[in-house]
Amino acid sequence: MEDIAIVGVAQTKFEREKRDLNYAELVYGVVTELFEKTGATHQDVDNIVTASSDFWDGRTISSMAIQSAVGAYMKSESKVSSDGTLALLYGAMRILSGQFKTTLVVAHSKGSEGAPNLIANAAFDPVYQRQLGIDFHVASALQARAYMQKYGLTEQDVALVSVKNLANAKKNPYAQVAGDFTVDDVMNSGYLAEPIKTLDASPISDGACAVLLAHADVASRFTDKPVWLKGVGHCQDGYYLGDRDLTTSPALAAAARRAYQMASIDDPLKQLDVAEIYDAYSYQELMWTEALGFCQPGEGVQLLKSGVTAINGSLPVNPSGGLLAAHAFLAAGLVRVIECVLQLRGEAGEHQIPHAKTALAHGSFGFCGQTHCVWILSAER
Amino acid sequence: MSEEIIVHRTALSIPYAWAAGRHATRFYREIAEHRKLFGTRCPRCQRVLFPARKACSRCFTETTDWVEVGPRGTVTSFTVVHYAEPQIQPLPPPLAYALIQLDGADTAFIHLVSEVNVAEIKTGMRVEAVFAESPQGNILDVKFFKPITQG
Amino acid sequence: MPKNVAIIASGQTNHTSRRKDVNIPEMIREAVDRALTDAELTIDDIDAVVIGNMEHFEGINLSDMWASEGSGAVMKPCMKIATGGTTGTSVAAGAYYHCASGLFDTVLAIGWEKLSESDTTAGIITAFDPIVERLTLAGAIGGLAIEANLYMTTYGLSQEHFAKAAVMARKNAQNNPHAHLKHDLTVEMVLNSPMIAYPIHYLDMCPTSDGACAVIFASEDRARRLCPRPAWIKAAVCRHNHPYIGDVWWDRSTLESAAIEAYKIAGITNPRKELDVIELYDPASYALVAWIQHLHICGPGEGGKLIDDGSITMEGDIPVNPSGGVISTNPIGATALIRVAEAALQIQGKAGARQVEGAKTALATGFGGSYWNEVFILSDRL
Numbered sequence: 001m002e003d004i005a006i007v008g009v010a011q012t013k014f015e016r017e018k019r020d021l022n023y024a025e026l027v028y029g030v031v032t033e034l035f036e037k038t039g040a041t042h043q044d045v046d047n048i049v050t051a052s053s054d055f056w057d058g059r060t061i062s063s064m065a066i067q068s069a070v071g072a073y074m075k076s077e078s079k080v081s082s083d084g085t086l087a088l089l090y091g092a093m094r095i096l097s098g099q100f101k102t103t104l105v106v107a108h109s110k111g112s113e114g115a116p117n118l119i120a121n122a123a124f125d126p127v128y129q130r131q132l133g134i135d136f137h138v139a140s141a142l143q144a145r146a147y148m149q150k151y152g153l154t155e156q157d158v159a160l161v162s163v164k165n166l167a168n169a170k171k172n173p174y175a176q177v178a179g180d181f182t183v184d185d186v187m188n189s190g191y192l193a194e195p196i197k198t199l200d201a202s203p204i205s206d207g208a209c210a211v212l213l214a215h216a217d218v219a220s221r222f223t224d225k226p227v228w229l230k231g232v233g234h235c236q237d238g239y240y241l242g243d244r245d246l247t248t249s250p251a252l253a254a255a256a257r258r259a260y261q262m263a264s265i266d267d268p269l270k271q272l273d274v275a276e277i278y279d280a281y282s283y284q285e286l287m288w289t290e291a292l293g294f295c296q297p298g299e300g301v302q303l304l305k306s307g308v309t310a311i312n313g314s315l316p317v318n319p320s321g322g323l324l325a326a327h328a329f330l331a332a333g334l335v336r337v338i339e340c341v342l343q344l345r346g347e348a349g350e351h352q353i354p355h356a357k358t359a360l361a362h363g364s365f366g367f368c369g370q371t372h373c374v375w376i377l378s379a380e381r
Numbered sequence: 382m383s384e385e386i387i388v389h390r391t392a393l394s395i396p397y398a399w400a401a402g403r404h405a406t407r408f409y410r411e412i413a414e415h416r417k418l419f420g421t422r423c424p425r426c427q428r429v430l431f432p433a434r435k436a437c438s439r440c441f442t443e444t445t446d447w448v449e450v451g452p453r454g455t456v457t458s459f460t461v462v463h464y465a466e467p468q469i470q471p472l473p474p475p476l477a478y479a480l481i482q483l484d485g486a487d488t489a490f491i492h493l494v495s496e497v498n499v500a501e502i503k504t505g506m507r508v509e510a511v512f513a514e515s516p517q518g519n520i521l522d523v524k525f526f527k528p529i530t531q532g
Numbered sequence: 533m534p535k536n537v538a539i540i541a542s543g544q545t546n547h548t549s550r551r552k553d554v555n556i557p558e559m560i561r562e563a564v565d566r567a568l569t570d571a572e573l574t575i576d577d578i579d580a581v582v583i584g585n586m587e588h589f590e591g592i593n594l595s596d597m598w599a600s601e602g603s604g605a606v607m608k609p610c611m612k613i614a615t616g617g618t619t620g621t622s623v624a625a626g627a628y629y630h631c632a633s634g635l636f637d638t639v640l641a642i643g644w645e646k647l648s649e650s651d652t653t654a655g656i657i658t659a660f661d662p663i664v665e666r667l668t669l670a671g672a673i674g675g676l677a678i679e680a681n682l683y684m685t686t687y688g689l690s691q692e693h694f695a696k697a698a699v700m701a702r703k704n705a706q707n708n709p710h711a712h713l714k715h716d717l718t719v720e721m722v723l724n725s726p727m728i729a730y731p732i733h734y735l736d737m738c739p740t741s742d743g744a745c746a747v748i749f750a751s752e753d754r755a756r757r758l759c760p761r762p763a764w765i766k767a768a769v770c771r772h773n774h775p776y777i778g779d780v781w782w783d784r785s786t787l788e789s790a791a792i793e794a795y796k797i798a799g800i801t802n803p804r805k806e807l808d809v810i811e812l813y814d815p816a817s818y819a820l821v822a823w824i825q826h827l828h829i830c831g832p833g834e835g836g837k838l839i840d841d842g843s844i845t846m847e848g849d850i851p852v853n854p855s856g857g858v859i860s861t862n863p864i865g866a867t868a869l870i871r872v873a874e875a876a877l878q879i880q881g882k883a884g885a886r887q888v889e890g891a892k893t894a895l896a897t898g899f900g901g902s903y904w905n906e907v908f909i910l911s912d913r914l
Contacts, residue, residue: 019386397590
């Protein structure tokens with residue numbers, strides 16, 4: 001993987017509703033910003049990979065609407081209908097194949113334009129589950145309780161994730177939700193689906209983001225601070241929640257193993273400087289840190305309480321505020337990559353982790369983390 | 382800047398007719414005709430999968446035996462939902478869902494828990510299926526699960 | 533390190549109008565089992581899965597998730613790619629790049645659709661801009677009819693030419709055990725069938741089918757070890773278009789642009805001579821006549837001549853759609869992958885009664901969205 005760099009990133013500010021831009025204009029804006037930052041032109045883009053969802057966009061072939069916005073005319077564009085981290089992987093594959101030197105990767109979502117719980121419900125199969133009326137909150141609540149019960153966690157323990165991440169988000173100009181919340185604030189924020197409360201759940205966001213990938217041969221044309229792709233792994237778990245042991249994520253562990261092996265990481269806690277992970281719900285940050293091997297199963301909360309994952313800890317997790325600060329569906333994983341790039345380039349502003357050299361970005365898709373993608377990025381080639 | 386932005390509101394109106402397939406059809410027929418719940422056994426991992434599946438997705442092996450399970454089972458996780466989503470929720474909030482492992486099954490399944498004070502639902506609680514009076518061939522042919530009060 | 537890639541096996545369901553006996557993952561599983569059997573592999577030999585369909589056609593959001601009950605993706609890397617009518621070729625390209633990148637060696641590509649479970653036109657209409665175009669455009673057929681009419685009048689062809697193509701395709705389909713429509717048609721029957729949108733008759737048009745297709749791609753070393761006669765991917769090219777149908781520039785074909793690039797990559801200078809068989813994505817019969825010129829099989833407007841003189845029939849020098857093509861079989865998310873699978877079967881000499889004798893080089897296309905195209909060239913040698 002040593003031959004490909006991220007040479008530019010751009011993201012919109014994430015907001016509950018961006019009514020002044022339709023989603024093609026949102027994408028156009030973020031691609032234009034990426035071009036301005038990198039000095040790239042439309043002609044420099046060899047091919048494009050996008051991530052979007054027909055359900056969230058309310059359109060069959062959701063990618064059709066953004067053909068002009070990403071400059072796809074008479075070029076190759078393909079749509080990954082999954083988290084943006086997988087679009088990044090597909091973009092990297094295209095360069096690794098030797099056929100392209102650059103790939104533009106773009107993800108977008110306007111959560112404000114659909115009915116989130118109905119869209120989520122439509123992901124449950126109509127043969128055995130859909131009529132039950134379940135959605136993301138319900139599925140995640142069942143996982144949260146199973147996990148918390150197994151390891152004896154309280155709701156206050158889990159609330160600490162929201163407290164940490166929403167405080168971090170105050171320093172992130174792109175964040176949608178941020179603030180100095182206390183455990184009591186989280187506890188009093190009102191149940192969605194017990195034990196998940198409003199401040200335990202990521203918000204619904206409008207936003208888009210873009211990444212320019214380049215082969216080492218041409219990377220210096222766009223930046224003097226390339227961020228190198230060092231390792232990647234992805235893996236999908238089973239479908240029916242009751243078939244899975246929801247208290248653990250073998251799929252994330254497998255994805256991480258592959259990424260670590262590729263990047264020669266054998267002690268992630270020591271070797272990583274920063275991690276941006278897919279905390280769609282507060283409990284997930286604890287579970288995912290375990291599956292990523294930052295600590296033993298069930299010890300995610302001790303890792304958090306010890307301050308290791310705090311913004312001034314030895315392995316800060318979600319200094320940007322993570323998904324709890326902004327969650328544009330499908331884009332959220334790619335935003336994690338972008339935040340890692342900002343960290344590795346020393347451009348993260350107030351939430352900069354000093355001397356960050358190696359970062360982990362994590363994306364996920366499906367209920368209770370059915371599929372995962374893990375990236376290892378480095379400032380050094 | 383204060384110009385009102387036009388918002389075009391619509392709903393996708395696409396009719397759907399989902400085939401359940403032979404296995405799920407048999408599953409629902411057992412409920413309709415005999416008020417019985419069935420899982421299928423994977424010959425490789427030996428798990429009894431509920432509800433009945435043609436194949437074990439983990440082992441990628443076709444299931445063989447049909448195994449009657451339940452109608453009693455144990456709650457392995459649960460949630461109480463506090464928001465209303467009347468277009469999809471079969472009951473008004475607060476409504477409870479649980480992962481229920483039926484007696485004789487090796488997997489759990491999500492279903493509603495009702496006829497209970499939701500504050501009293503606990504993991505490990507014993508529940509039993511309440512069947513719908515007129516089955517429609519979907520999962521609400523089990524109307525919900527209710528706590529077993531005795532036995 | 534970039535790697536060469538081949539198709540080593542494939543499997544299809546027997547496509548039909550309504551598969552009630554299986555639900556979605558069960559149907560997918562049939563194609564996957566057939567591909568694994570063809571390759572003499574088990575699911576454990578598959579490194580990664582690439583899958584695609586169009587969500588609104590079945591109303592299944594995150595469809596790759598439920599599909600994992602039948603796709604074999606459980607505890608494997610899995611990626612969903614969905615691009616409309618091109619979904620199948622986009623999935624094939626995805627699997628190809630999985631291997632060509634050097635990241636994976638044996639990759640299962642799956643395209644599927646169960647169009648009987650919805651109103652396909654109601655689903656397609658939602659592809660168009662909800663504010664500008666959705667209220668005035670009716671699904672896929674309107675745009676195709678405009679193009680067919682334009683072609684007919686520009687080059688002085690008649691509806692009979694299109695009807696002949698429909699007769700040929702359904703006849704070819706009779707040799708394909710997987711094909712959906714296999715009617716014995718006559719030109720008169722096609723012309724007498726109801727007019728859907730002038731000049732396209734009912735029997736000119738593709739059906740809506742239930743079906744799945746699975747294709748196994750492998751990197752060079754793996755392909756040589758696993759398969760006596762792999763179908764090597766010589767080129768995989770995609771060309772996109774403007775998003776608004778009203779902007780699509782009819783005479784500047786994404787198909788032609790993709791084909792020219794593919795020929796360049798594959799070192800083909802005389803496609804009419806060097807290609808042995810074509811699997812063209814023909815949403816309606818006119819496409820068989822009109823689009824082969826974009827592949828430089830004939831000059832502008834000469835498609836009618838090729839239909840008249842039999843050049844593109846099974847007996848001709850460049851058979852097009854021995855499988856029966858899209859107008860015989862159309863489970864949309866699988867349709868373009870079937871083109872690639874059928875091209876590979878021809879190279880592998882496994883096409884049975886629809887085999888083009890001695891086929892060594894084949895071309896397959898995918899068509900979709902706002903008239904964008906993908907082109908694959910496959911060969912018996914690297």
